[in-house]
Amino acid sequence: MDDHLKMISSLLQIAVWQVSNTIQLAEDGATIPFISRYRKEKTGNLDEVLVQQVLQEDKRLKELYERKVYILETIKQQNKLSSSLEKAIQECYDTKLLEELYAPYKKKKATRGDMAKTAGLEPLAKFIMAQKQVLTDQILQKYHCEGYQDNIAVIQGAKDIIAEWINEHLNSREKLKNILQRSGLITSKVVKSKKDIAEKYQDYFEFAEPIKKCPSHRFLAIMRGANEGLLTVGISIDDDQFKSDLYRLFIRSNDDNGDIVQKAIDDAYKRLMFPSIESSVLNDFKAKADTAAIQVFSQNLRQLLLAPPLGTKATLAIDPGFRTGCKLAALDSNGNLIQSETIYPHSSNLDAMQAIKTIKYLVENHQIKAIAIGNGTASRETESFIRKMTLPEDVKVYMVSESGASIYSASETAREEFPELDITIRGAISIGRRLMDPLSELVKIDPKSIGVGQYQHDVNSSQLKESLDQTVISCVNSVGVNLNTASNHVLQYIAGLGPSLARNIVEYRKENGNFTAISELTKVPRLGQKAYEQCAGFLRIKQGKNILDDTGIHPETYSIVEKMASTMQTSIQDFIKTKKFKNIENLEKFTDENFGLLTLKDILKELDKPGLDPRGENSAFAFDKSVQTISDLYLGQKLPGIINNVTDFGAFVDLGIKESGLIHISKMSNTFVSNPHQIVKVSQEVQVEIIDIDTERKRIQLKLL
Numbered sequence: 001m002d003d004h005l006k007m008i009s010s011l012l013q014i015a016v017w018q019v020s021n022t023i024q025l026a027e028d029g030a031t032i033p034f035i036s037r038y039r040k041e042k043t044g045n046l047d048e049v050l051v052q053q054v055l056q057e058d059k060r061l062k063e064l065y066e067r068k069v070y071i072l073e074t075i076k077q078q079n080k081l082s083s084s085l086e087k088a089i090q091e092c093y094d095t096k097l098l099e100e101l102y103a104p105y106k107k108k109k110a111t112r113g114d115m116a117k118t119a120g121l122e123p124l125a126k127f128i129m130a131q132k133q134v135l136t137d138q139i140l141q142k143y144h145c146e147g148y149q150d151n152i153a154v155i156q157g158a159k160d161i162i163a164e165w166i167n168e169h170l171n172s173r174e175k176l177k178n179i180l181q182r183s184g185l186i187t188s189k190v191v192k193s194k195k196d197i198a199e200k201y202q203d204y205f206e207f208a209e210p211i212k213k214c215p216s217h218r219f220l221a222i223m224r225g226a227n228e229g230l231l232t233v234g235i236s237i238d239d240d241q242f243k244s245d246l247y248r249l250f251i252r253s254n255d256d257n258g259d260i261v262q263k264a265i266d267d268a269y270k271r272l273m274f275p276s277i278e279s280s281v282l283n284d285f286k287a288k289a290d291t292a293a294i295q296v297f298s299q300n301l302r303q304l305l306l307a308p309p310l311g312t313k314a315t316l317a318i319d320p321g322f323r324t325g326c327k328l329a330a331l332d333s334n335g336n337l338i339q340s341e342t343i344y345p346h347s348s349n350l351d352a353m354q355a356i357k358t359i360k361y362l363v364e365n366h367q368i369k370a371i372a373i374g375n376g377t378a379s380r381e382t383e384s385f386i387r388k389m390t391l392p393e394d395v396k397v398y399m400v401s402e403s404g405a406s407i408y409s410a411s412e413t414a415r416e417e418f419p420e421l422d423i424t425i426r427g428a429i430s431i432g433r434r435l436m437d438p439l440s441e442l443v444k445i446d447p448k449s450i451g452v453g454q455y456q457h458d459v460n461s462s463q464l465k466e467s468l469d470q471t472v473i474s475c476v477n478s479v480g481v482n483l484n485t486a487s488n489h490v491l492q493y494i495a496g497l498g499p500s501l502a503r504n505i506v507e508y509r510k511e512n513g514n515f516t517a518i519s520e521l522t523k524v525p526r527l528g529q530k531a532y533e534q535c536a537g538f539l540r541i542k543q544g545k546n547i548l549d550d551t552g553i554h555p556e557t558y559s560i561v562e563k564m565a566s567t568m569q570t571s572i573q574d575f576i577k578t579k580k581f582k583n584i585e586n587l588e589k590f591t592d593e594n595f596g597l598l599t600l601k602d603i604l605k606e607l608d609k610p611g612l613d614p615r616g617e618n619s620a621f622a623f624d625k626s627v628q629t630i631s632d633l634y635l636g637q638k639l640p641g642i643i644n645n646v647t648d649f650g651a652f653v654d655l656g657i658k659e660s661g662l663i664h665i666s667k668m669s670n671t672f673v674s675n676p677h678q679i680v681k682v683s684q685e686v687q688v689e690i691i692d693i694d695t696e697r698k699r700i701q702l703k704l705l
Helices: 002-012 016-027 031-039 050-079 081-090 095-107 112-116 122-130 137-142 152-167 170-181 193-199 199-204 215-226 239-250 256-303 348-366 379-387 404-409 414-417 421-434 439-441 462-479 499-512 518-522 527-539 557-568 571-579 597-608
Strands: 185-190 206-210 231-236 315-319 328-329 338-341 370-374 395-401 638-647 650-654 662-665 684-695 700-705
Touching: 002 016, 002 050, 002 650, 016 031, 016 050, 016 684, 031 050, 031 462, 031 527, 050 081, 050 095, 081 095, 081 170, 095 170, 095 256, 112 122, 112 152, 122 137, 122 152, 122 256, 137 152, 152 256, 170 239, 185 193, 185 199, 185 215, 199 215, 206 231, 215 231, 215 256, 215 557, 231 256, 239 256, 256 439, 256 462, 256 638, 315 348, 328 348, 328 421, 338 348, 338 421, 348 379, 370 379, 370 421, 379 395, 395 421, 395 527, 404 414, 414 421, 421 439, 439 462, 499 518, 527 557, 557 571, 662 684
Parallel strands: 315 370, 370 395, 662 700
Antiparallel strands: 185 206, 185 231, 315 328, 328 338, 638 650, 638 684, 650 662, 684 700
16 A cells, blocks of 8 residues: 555555545545645645546556456466466556456467367467477378368468467567557548548548557547548558567577477567557547546636636527527526527518517516627527617626527426426526536536537546536536535536436425535535535635625634634624735634644735635627628638637637637747647637638638737
8 A cells, every 4th residue: 555655656646644634534535625625734745636647646646556366366277377477466566567468368269270270289389389399291291180181271370379479479569560650550430432522531531640649639520430430440550560570589490390480470470469459559649638638628617617707787688580489588687587588680670670679678678788689590680670679778788698598498407396387487497597607507518419529429438527517516516616606517516416406406496495504514414514514615605694705714614714803803794894914914823723824824815805706707798790601701810709619730719700810829929839729718708810711611710819
C-alpha cells in the first residue's frame, strides 16, 4: 500500500500524506466536491481536479493489482510463466502494457500451434529452432501421425509452433509496437463498392499521415468511416526492415532449419504479430483520441452549464415556427407556467395583428421582463417581429439555444413535470427556463443531446458518461442550489444526495412548506447525518432564519462565524452586512484541530459576497438584423456571433442563421494557438469576419476579430 501511495504521489507531484488523507476521506463516504471545498486542511488544499485524479489513480492501481493476480495465475496454469515474464508483469504499472504482456496467453480457441503440440510435434519444433543438426527425412518420419501424415504436413505443424513462439517474444513485440507508434503511418482507403455512399469521407479515400501527428478529431473521423464499413484503416511501416531484424535474431543457420525458421517468421509476422500489435496501437490511439474528445466535451459542457443566468424575472418564452405557429409560455419569476398560447405571426396580416395583441396582453398582464426566443426554425423572423413591436423599454429580447429541447419535451422528466401539457408547450417552457437558469434546466437533458460535443457517438460511452456526470456534479455544487425552489432533477447532483434523497426533499417540501433553515434537512426521511454533512454546504435558503444559510459556509463552521461576531460585540447579521469581518485580526485564534487558516479564509470570502451567484449576469444580445439566411453573407463582412461549440480544431459560431460558421484554430489569433479553449468558450459573444462562403455545401469560414 505504501508503494501504491508513493506512486500516486510521484505521478501527481503531491505529498504522500495528501494522497493518503484524500483516499481515506473518500473511503469514509466523502464526495469530491465536499473533500475539495470543506476538507482543505486534510488534503493540503487539493482542488477538485487533483482530488478526482487521486481517486481515479487509486481505483486504477487497485484494479491493476487484481488483474495482475489473475494474469499470473492464468499463465502459471498454462506452464508458461517464466521468471522474466513474471518479473515483467509484477513491475508493470501500465494497464495497456500489462494487457499486451498477457495477450499471447489469453484463453482462446485451439490454435494451429496448439493442435501441432497436441499431435506431439513440439520436440521437432525445438529441434528445428535450435538449428544445430541437419534435418533428415528419418527425423521427420518419426513424427508422422494422424493429421500430419507426410513430411510437408509435419514441417508445417512445426512451423506453426515456431510462429507462435516468435509471436510471443516480448522484446520483439515491444519493438514492433514502438515502431508502429513512432514511425507508423495511419492509412485509409475507400471501400470501392461503397464509394458512392462514402462522399462525406472523401478526404480519407486515399489518406496517409504519421499516426503520432494525427489529431484526435481526424483519427475519430477515420475510425467512424471504418466502423461504418466505408473505409479500410491500417498502419503502414517498412515490413521488410522489421522482418530482417527478426531474421537476424532467430536465424542461426542457412540450411533447411534456417529456411523453415525464416518461413515461420514470415508467417508469424503477417498472421499473428503485426495484426495484433496494429490492433493494439490503433486501440491505444483510439483511447487517446477518446480522452481528448471527452475533455473537449466536458469543457464545453462546463462553460454552457455555468453561463450567466437571467435570474428571477417573469419571462415570455417562444418556441418559433411557421406552419404550426409559435408556442408561447408565460413564466413567473420562479419559472412556473402561468399561461400558454399559440400565435401565427408569419401567416397573414390578420394573424399577425392578433399575435401582437396576444403578446402585448401577456407582457402587460404578467409583468413580463424578458422574452426568450428559441433559435430554431423561424427564429430570426420571430425575433424581427418581436423587435418591431412597441413594448416597454425594460422588456429585453434574448435568443436561446434550442439544442436538446425537443429531447427534453418528449422525455419522462417532461411528462412528469407537465403531464397534461402538449409537447410543444413543454419545449417553450424549457427555452424560457434555460434563459432564467441554464444550469437548473440543462441538467434535465442528457448532455450528449445538448450539442456541444465532438464525435460523442464515437468515443467510449462509459468513459464519456462518467466524465460528463462528474462535470455536471462539479458545476451544480460550485454554484449551489436554492433548497426551496430546486427540482429533484438538480438536487440529485448535490454532493451526498442522489435521485432518491432528492425526491424525498421535494416531497417533504410539498408537505411541510419551504425550509426555513438548512438544519431542517435532518427531518427529511432517510437523509442521515453523513448525507447531511456532504450536502449542507451546497444548499442555499433565501431570507431564512440564519443569514449564513444563504452562503457557501458549511453549517459545521457556523460556530466559528458566531465566535468572530461575538469578539466584535455584534450580531451575525450586522457582522456581515456592515462587513465588520474585514476588521478581524489574528485569524489563528479562531482555528482548532479540524479547521485551520485555509477554511477561515474561505469563510471570509463567503462573508464578503453572501448569496452572490458566481456565474455573473446575463446580458441581451442581438444578431445583425440584415442577416437572415446564408445568402445575406458576403466576403469581408463583420458580424456579431455567439460561440456554440468548441472543438480541438476550432470553434463554431451562431450567426443567427441556420448554418453555424467555423473559426479554424489558425484564424483565432495572429500568434500560434495550441488549444481553442485558450481563446474562446461556449456562449461567449464574439465579433467575426466572413473569409469564405460555400453556399452549395453550407459552409462558412470565419476569422475572429
